[in-house]
Amino acid sequence: MLRRLPAALPKLAGALPRTSLAHRGTRNLFPNVSCTRAVGTRQQFSTSSVARATCPQCSAPLPTPLPVCSKCSYITNIPPGMSYHEMLGTPYEPNPFVVDNLQIKRNFRALQSVVHPDRWVGKSREQQEAASLLSTRSNEALHRLSNPLRRVEYILEREGFGLEESDSMEDPLLLMETMESQEEIQGAESREEVEQVRAVNAEKIERILEDIETLVGQKDWPQVKKAFVKLKYLQGVEQAAAAWPNSFSDH
Numbered sequence: 001m002l003r004r005l006p007a008a009l010p011k012l013a014g015a016l017p018r019t020s021l022a023h024r025g026t027r028n029l030f031p032n033v034s035c036t037r038a039v040g041t042r043q044q045f046s047t048s049s050v051a052r053a054t055c056p057q058c059s060a061p062l063p064t065p066l067p068v069c070s071k072c073s074y075i076t077n078i079p080p081g082m083s084y085h086e087m088l089g090t091p092y093e094p095n096p097f098v099v100d101n102l103q104i105k106r107n108f109r110a111l112q113s114v115v116h117p118d119r120w121v122g123k124s125r126e127q128q129e130a131a132s133l134l135s136t137r138s139n140e141a142l143h144r145l146s147n148p149l150r151r152v153e154y155i156l157e158r159e160g161f162g163l164e165e166s167d168s169m170e171d172p173l174l175l176m177e178t179m180e181s182q183e184e185i186q187g188a189e190s191r192e193e194v195e196q197v198r199a200v201n202a203e204k205i206e207r208i209l210e211d212i213e214t215l216v217g218q219k220d221w222p223q224v225k226k227a228f229v230k231l232k233y234l235q236g237v238e239q240a241a242a243a244w245p246n247s248f249s250d251h
Helices: 101-115 125-145 148-158 172-187 191-218 221-243
Strands: none
Touching: 101 125, 125 148, 148 191, 148 221, 172 191, 172 221, 191 221
């Protein structure tokens, strides 16, 4: 009979700390991303989109996908249905899991250069409220897309396959392995022992990420969801290793 999972194994996704395994390209689980940035020089937004929308008020090209005009100070709410991918200038098709982290960070800075509340000081209350909302939403977009765990969770939500309370690990072998890894971390007497467990776990994470990329490309959402649950359990091991020796502290 399987033993009860340790309390340190989280049920919900959180920020993933850096692992010792160097993940390839867009699948880096632990990007060093800051979602807040002081407003400085206006950034150039880069995208593969064919055409940029024009301002409905002055007809000037909009500098970003957001409905904000730097020329005449037109600003309004985000159009219904706009995805985080569209907001950050990265394609949703053919595979929304494949993201260029450098590009979306550059585009995030470009968004903030036009919607950051500091740029709307002295404008009307409605304009300031709209800017604050757009700034918050762009932060949310970067937060979700820059991390593979949060990204696949977002994709599943958009596709109507959000995680439910009844969803659980269906791979008994991986479940047992994660339990054993947690116990090894809890009983470790040195950082070296923890890093050995962490390295093995990181390899499992890499394989799951490869599976997720393939499954998302195939739009096999039920299988993507199962792989996502596995990734969350492996994340629990990574978080426990990163927090050692306080991983299982009550405080």
